[in-house]
Amino acid sequence: MMDLKDKLERIRREREARSRTQMIREAWDKLQADDSLTTREKLEKLIRLTQEQKTAPPPTSSVPPSPSTPPPSSSLEKQIQEPFRIFENSYPLGTRYGQIEIAAGLRIEGRVLACLSQDEAFTELDLSTALFIDLETTGLSGGTGVVPFLVGLGFYREDSFRIVQFFLGDLAEEERMVSELSHFFREMDFQSVVTFNGKAFDLPLLETRFILYRTPFHLG
Numbered sequence: 001m002m003d004l005k006d007k008l009e010r011i012r013r014e015r016e017a018r019s020r021t022q023m024i025r026e027a028w029d030k031l032q033a034d035d036s037l038t039t040r041e042k043l044e045k046l047i048r049l050t051q052e053q054k055t056a057p058p059p060t061s062s063v064p065p066s067p068s069t070p071p072p073s074s075s076l077e078k079q080i081q082e083p084f085r086i087f088e089n090s091y092p093l094g095t096r097y098g099q100i101e102i103a104a105g106l107r108i109e110g111r112v113l114a115c116l117s118q119d120e121a122f123t124e125l126d127l128s129t130a131l132f133i134d135l136e137t138t139g140l141s142g143g144t145g146v147v148p149f150l151v152g153l154g155f156y157r158e159d160s161f162r163i164v165q166f167f168l169g170d171l172a173e174e175e176r177m178v179s180e181l182s183h184f185f186r187e188m189d190f191q192s193v194v195t196f197n198g199k200a201f202d203l204p205l206l207e208t209r210f211i212l213y214r215t216p217f218h219l220g
Contacts (some may be wrong), residue, residue, distance in 0.1 A: 023220035024050060024115045043116075048102070050112055083169030084176055089158045103160045128156045131219070135202045142205055144212065147171055151181060151206070155190065178213045181206075186220040193219055 027049055031042040093103035105127050113122040132154035139146040151166040164184070168177050195202050203219060210217040 023107075024111050028115050029073050041108050044100075046112060046116075047108055050109055084173040084180075084182065085167045085169070087165040087167065089163045091163070093156075095161070097128055106156060125192055127194070129186070129191040131155050131192070132194045133198060133202060133219075134195065135205065137205065140201075142201065144208060146205060147174060148205060148209065151177070153184075155188070174209065178215050179208055182210065182215045182218065186216075190219070194206075 002010070007008055028046055031037065034042070035056075053200070088115055093101065093106075095102050108127065110123040110125045113125055114120050133150040134150075134152045136146045136150035137146050147168070149168040149171075153164045153166075154164055166181060168174060168178050193203065206219070207217045
């Protein structure tokens with residue numbers, strides 16, 4: 001049974017969480033009203049503001065500053081069976097994409113994502129356990145006639161951001177690609193999926209391909 005001290009501590013944490021959420025929303029409203037800033041500049045300011053005001057240390061280890069963009073630490077091409085290939089690349093967290101370190105994604109609070117998306121479900125989103133996914137397909141209409149010939153996956157692991165690409169050069173090898181993807185999803189056990197229009201297109205299409213080959217779909 002929770003004693004009085006624990007109850008007070010829980011109430012304090014809940015109050016701080018509500019206060020922080022309100023602060024993020026107010027800051028975003030002010031930035032939205034500033035027409036001199038681009039959307040990207042507004043987002044960068046919001047993220048920087050939340051990082052400056054956050055008193056607790058970040059959940060991940062700090063990344064030493066990098067004066068320039070280093071090349072990928074490793075680039076491994078695994079050729080399973082022609083013409084189906086898997087390409088892998090690993091980028092240190094200090095690697096910069098433009099002016100932003102890859103590690104910055106790990107420091108974005110769920111409350112910021114919830115504010116931007118206007119969906120409270122994003123409050124608990126942890127990008128360190130998320131899968132970023134994008135498809136290149138033979139068409140945009142959907143349905144069983146559309147095949148994804150390139151499945152691009154990105155995710156954080158340990159001290160790097162990894163990109164894995166499943167490339168299908170011959171449609172006859174699609175069943176093999178589906179099998180490899182199924183094994184990969186099951187082994188990695190991602191907790192969430194991040195896509196662009198994926199809820200309406202990418203994930204339903206991918207699930208359709210899995211169903212065609214009677215393979216369990218472990219995403220979504």
